[in-house]
Amino acid sequence: MPPPPRAGLDYRHLLRLSDDVGLFEHASGPLPRRAHGYCLDDVARGLVVLGHEPAPGPELLRFQEILLAFTAHAESGGSFRNRLGYDRRWQDTPGLGDWWGRALWGLGATAAHAGRRWVRVEARALFERGAGKRSPWPRAMVFAALGAAEVLAGDPMDAPARALLAAAVPAIGPIPVEFGWPWPEPRLRYANAAVAEALIAAGSLLSDVDALTDGLRVLNWLLNLQTHRGQLSVVPSGGWTRGEGPPGFDQQPIEVAALASACARAYAVTGEARWESGVLLAHNWFLGANDAGVPLADPDTGGCGDGLGVDGVSANQGAESTLALLSTCQQASYRIARIDAVRDAGAA
Secondary structure (H helix, E strand, O other): OOOOOOOOOOOHHHHHOEOOOOEEOOEEOOEEOHHHOEEHHHHHHHHHHHHOOOOOOHHHHHHHHHHHHHHHHHEEOOEEOOEEOOOOOEOOOOEOOHHHHHHHHHHHHHHHHOOOHHHHHHHHHHHHHHHOOOOOOHHHHHHHHHHHHHHHHHOOOOHHHHHHHHHHHHHHOOOOOOOOOOOOOOEEOOOHHHHHHHHHHHHHHOOOHHHHHHHHHHHHHHHHHOEEOOEEOOOEOOOEEOOOOOOOOOEOHHHHHHHHHHHHHHHHHHOOHHHHHHHHHHHHHHOOOOOOOOOOEOOOOOOEOOOEEOOEEOOOOOHHHHHHHHHHHHHHHHHHHHHHHHHHHHHO
16 A cells, blocks of 8 residues: 655644634634634644744744734733633633643743744743643643753753653653553543653653653553554544553544654654654554544645544544644654655665
8 A cells, every 4th residue: 555645734724723813723614713712722732833843934933923922911920811702802710721731832842942032032931930830730731841841952951941840740640560551540531642752851851760761661552552453543532441442533633643742752862763653653644544544634725624533534624633733744744854865865
């Protein structure tokens, strides 16, 4: 069977979902559902993707400013609001849920990688205000830890980032030594591979050998569990518990993107080829190498279907799924380019 076609970095749909306030959360097909408003979760995901874009043009640079301003508007005393209506009224109060962690992830990526100094400075200041907080929810701490890892990539001795990343390890909880269920929770839920990535980041950046070992071990288990007949078959929206496994529906792009990101970090730390292969499995899932045999990436719009069901792909192309596609394409792009270079050199 020939490999699936490639999906490049196409920002058309992401920009279609945006305006001068932020990023619309939901879509009806490829059209934004303005009545549903905006959420910081997706704005933060957007900041991560834009922070990792190596050559943003003027349109993406302006979009980065809009998302950073939205995040600043959401911040209050180191906590963050999440949901803003289309009428520009906040629909919640500041808190430390997943959106707080994702905000720190987005701010960390912006502070570390934005090309313009003033953008980096403003993002760093917002990050530091939030980094002094600690969430009682493990997933929120995981996302915040990945933001801290972004900061530490540029400044390994940043004290707030080091303290936040270190605090995430006990927040995740001990990783059981049991072979059949080496997971700190009774059920796999959402963005599971981000847990492994946070442990790998803590292990490599803080010289925590135990965290690194646990992170690589649990990522290996997650990758094996979610590989079915040579392709990815990820944890569905309802989750899995002990004894459950693929195939399962409704599969979400966020799971695939989390796995790609974790495998990319594991490859950067270890250089082991299996992690690079994991990134490419994730990329191919979006292109049709999945349990339904249909692509989620839409070349006509630049968007991504919101989920993979037993009967096919959701027609709706919201912000979360489109950003998951873009993030995975970013992780895969230089690996594909390197593989092509090696192949071409061998053919010469």
